[in-house]
Amino acid sequence: MAVVPLLADQEAGAEALAVFDDIRARRRTDHVNNFWRALAHDPALLRATWDRVQAVMAPGALDPLVKEMIYIAVSTANGCDYCVHSHTAAARAKGMSPAQHAELLSVIALAAQTNALATALSVPVDDRFTL
Amino acid sequence: MAVVPLLADQEAGAEALAVFDDIRARRRTDHVNNFWRALAHDPALLRATWDRVQAVMAPGALDPLVKEMIYIAVSTANGCDYCVHSHTAAARAKGMSPAQHAELLSVIALAAQTNALATALSVPVDDRFTL
Amino acid sequence: MAVVPLLADQEAGAEALAVFDDIRARRRTDHVNNFWRALAHDPALLRATWDRVQAVMAPGALDPLVKEMIYIAVSTANGCDYCVHSHTAAARAKGMSPAQHAELLSVIALAAQTNALATALSVPVDDRFTL
Amino acid sequence: MAVVPLLADQEAGAEALAVFDDIRARRRTDHVNNFWRALAHDPALLRATWDRVQAVMAPGALDPLVKEMIYIAVSTANGCDYCVHSHTAAARAKGMSPAQHAELLSVIALAAQTNALATALSVPVDDRFTL
Amino acid sequence: MAVVPLLADQEAGAEALAVFDDIRARRRTDHVNNFWRALAHDPALLRATWDRVQAVMAPGALDPLVKEMIYIAVSTANGCDYCVHSHTAAARAKGMSPAQHAELLSVIALAAQTNALATALSVPVDDRFTL
Amino acid sequence: MAVVPLLADQEAGAEALAVFDDIRARRRTDHVNNFWRALAHDPALLRATWDRVQAVMAPGALDPLVKEMIYIAVSTANGCDYCVHSHTAAARAKGMSPAQHAELLSVIALAAQTNALATALSVPVDDRFTL
Known part of the structure; x- marks a missing residue:
């Protein structure tokens, strides 16, 4: 079990939800991994981490x-x-x-x-x- | 400093020397890295490690x-x-x-x-x- | 599962039980964590570890x-x-x-x-x- | 020795130099650590890392x-x-x-x-x- | 859960099965650990690892x-x-x-x-x- | 270089010096390792660590x-x-x-x-x- 609850969509704030939407759009899936749901308690960290993943893992x-x-x-x-x-x-x-x-x-x-x-x-x- | 002396060619036994020669031939260089010279105290470990490196790092x-x-x-x-x-x-x-x-x-x-x-x-x- | 059984109070020896009692008294709880119950197989290690935790984690x-x-x-x-x-x-x-x-x-x-x-x-x- | 040369100011590009200047200004020092000089080979990574350090290490x-x-x-x-x-x-x-x-x-x-x-x-x- | 299926005997190829047989014979048991069943997807790695374990862990x-x-x-x-x-x-x-x-x-x-x-x-x- | 100065005998306090003496006596040597000289800034930690080493590394x-x-x-x-x-x-x-x-x-x-x-x-x- 995680040391924080995994946030469902309806529990996440607007800032976290915007990241969830971005994850769904870019990955073309409805699924948002547990990792992002655990990070959603800190929307700023969630956003910074997701943006960094996008920047680093892109083709280059x-x-x-x-x-x-x-x-x-x-x-x-x-x-x-x-x-x-x-x-x-x-x-x-x-x-x-x-x-x-x-x-x-x-x-x-x-x-x-x-x-x-x-x-x-x-x-x-x-x-x-x-x- | 290493915890064992690095063996020069003239200090290495026949078994270790055979691995050194193999390293030189396959890498087309006269240089044998310190890693192999440190391992040369245990010719069996030297041979097993070198052979494994050759097998794993080959193109595949x-x-x-x-x-x-x-x-x-x-x-x-x-x-x-x-x-x-x-x-x-x-x-x-x-x-x-x-x-x-x-x-x-x-x-x-x-x-x-x-x-x-x-x-x-x-x-x-x-x-x-x-x- | 732990690699040793977690000792219940009735399974622990007198030395371990004394540490369990100390844990309960200092932490003002009835609960003794699994960590201490696993360590109880070696009462000397249990005692040394618990005493060190008390010494190090105290206010300073x-x-x-x-x-x-x-x-x-x-x-x-x-x-x-x-x-x-x-x-x-x-x-x-x-x-x-x-x-x-x-x-x-x-x-x-x-x-x-x-x-x-x-x-x-x-x-x-x-x-x-x-x- | 580092696996890349540490870039002196005159060797760093404009983007890296801007980060060096920012480091000097915020830290009120002329010294730019070796860590940043090693990262300067990749100005984007240098910038992302420095910005993240500023955001995370600030009072909060x-x-x-x-x-x-x-x-x-x-x-x-x-x-x-x-x-x-x-x-x-x-x-x-x-x-x-x-x-x-x-x-x-x-x-x-x-x-x-x-x-x-x-x-x-x-x-x-x-x-x-x-x- | 493992990131690969654990191969049962009937799912393992001839090369992997030969290692399983060797494990059973040398350990005098019918049991083949999950570790070996997970490695069986790569019979060459299974064989190399098992042979190395035999060589290193023998009395010496x-x-x-x-x-x-x-x-x-x-x-x-x-x-x-x-x-x-x-x-x-x-x-x-x-x-x-x-x-x-x-x-x-x-x-x-x-x-x-x-x-x-x-x-x-x-x-x-x-x-x-x-x- | 250590992040603290290594304390020579004349720089160490009475408590640390007592541990140095104990090290010399038990190890039958004049040499006190750098590790203990670095720890000597915190005589309580030095004592606790040395005593633990003695207890754990003894024959058993x-x-x-x-x-x-x-x-x-x-x-x-x-x-x-x-x-x-x-x-x-x-x-x-x-x-x-x-x-x-x-x-x-x-x-x-x-x-x-x-x-x-x-x-x-x-x-x-x-x-x-x-x-």
Whole structure:
């Protein structure tokens, strides 16, 4: 259970409702995720977070699917179960294949492993990796 | 300083040296990173890690550059400074542009932020995100 | 489910029961949290932990509510769902308003974001920040 | 060393320079931290991050000093050495006394300890902590 | 719920089934954990992970029970609830006593606490700890 | 550099000096680690931490060397470079062989890897692992 109630449309204020409407319009769905309903208690934080997601996850130098996979990678390392679920769903909606998911998992696991080794050995950065 | 000495070629055993040679041949460079020189104290771990890196980072359903960016994302979330440096260098060597690097950083920062919010609010996973 | 049974009063030994009694007396409640019931398998650890909580969380140079908010911040960054719940409840019991909670969440999210950026860029500490 | 060069004023573009000027004006100092100089490679990210810091860290329902202490707590749990240094300096500039710093450290250490215990025991959240 | 279906024997391909059989034979049980059933979507990752577990967790310079306790320690610090449960069960199956479990928890909690203090104070490594 | 000065003997107060003396006496050395010199600004925290270390790391149901290796495991997962160095030195002083160190590293790396996989897949805990 969330530490705040998830706000239904009729419980949200006008400012939060405007964000909900924007979410529905841009995502072409009636569904507003629990994450946004929990944030709706602070309409300013809800708005700032949603606007930032729109700005950062839009197509640019990186493909939107690549961005979702990077999101899954960070969410896994940070142990955020909600985020792993929501961004795996988002990545699939953007076309992630089972083979791509499998390779993503393999890279995440490999990185976790060598991160641990480099830290446990306190390996100094090679001169050629610094500017 | 590392918690073990970094082994120079002449200090490494035959098994470790064979991995060093493999690194040089596959990467077409004379340079063997500090990471591998620190691991060389345990030739079996060195071999297993290097072989796993080769298997996972090879081209497949995901582009090698995408894999390096996922690696940077995990290494950042895990706070591994060595890994951030070595994989940023590797991503650049594979063609990561400054614009791509900038977008990668923006996604990593956004994910860290919403991970924290979802955790601090303990948002329950939406039914539609589960199978 | 916990990895150890939560000990009811009648299952706890005399040493653990004495801590339970102390918890009830100081908190003016009949309720003993699951955390303490799980720790009761090791009465020495239960005692040491409870005594440390009393010593650290008491009023001092920092207000008890501020201490609870710091606790929530650490628990979020460490991904401890139990601790987020219990210390958010404790902060509310000590008077945390919804507006304070909202600002706390905003600071936690901002810090997570800039932590990630500083780490991904490996920014060197400014001379003026060192002694 | 940073994974990107720290941009001096004469190397920064007009957009980044405008943020540097804003930092100098609001903080009443000539010094622009390394963090901002590293971010200056992506003026949009620099601007978004600086604006967010201004919005979140301003006085509100929480005191600015309390916000800095929360920032230190998150930065510690995330292992961000740069952030620990810069926000400890900021907290001192906002009046944090040695006694307050000492209590902050005690709370952070206690939270890290009980976070680990709750996780290692997988303690279920008490019903009364959920809504 | 997992982000992929857990594969029952009749849903797993021949390659995954061969690993399931190996798990049953070596562990002398009919039970194949959810972890392996989730990994079975990528038979190559399943095989590589299972083989690595066999190689690393076998008796050697460290006792298998000690290895399981180290596993619990890492899993706790990484906040992996599944892993805490599965490796606590494994440690008990290898003879971990309640007293050993209690001491393990005390060391984990102490380390988390002093890790936080050393990080929040950015304590420089003593010369005598480097080579 | 530490965020507080490391206190030399002549700068430390009587309470902190008493702990330094205790450290020297119990460890049979003249050297007092930087960690304790940084903590000496808060003699109460210094005393509480040192006393806890003595209580927890003493021989008991687990061997002192095993405890040091568990400490290294937690410190690695938490990314505490100081702690990795100091506890690797302590483990060696208590007899950790290179072969034991190598196996410790292998278990830490394996755990980090499977932790990431279990989290990225959100594997549900098997019924048989719960009580």
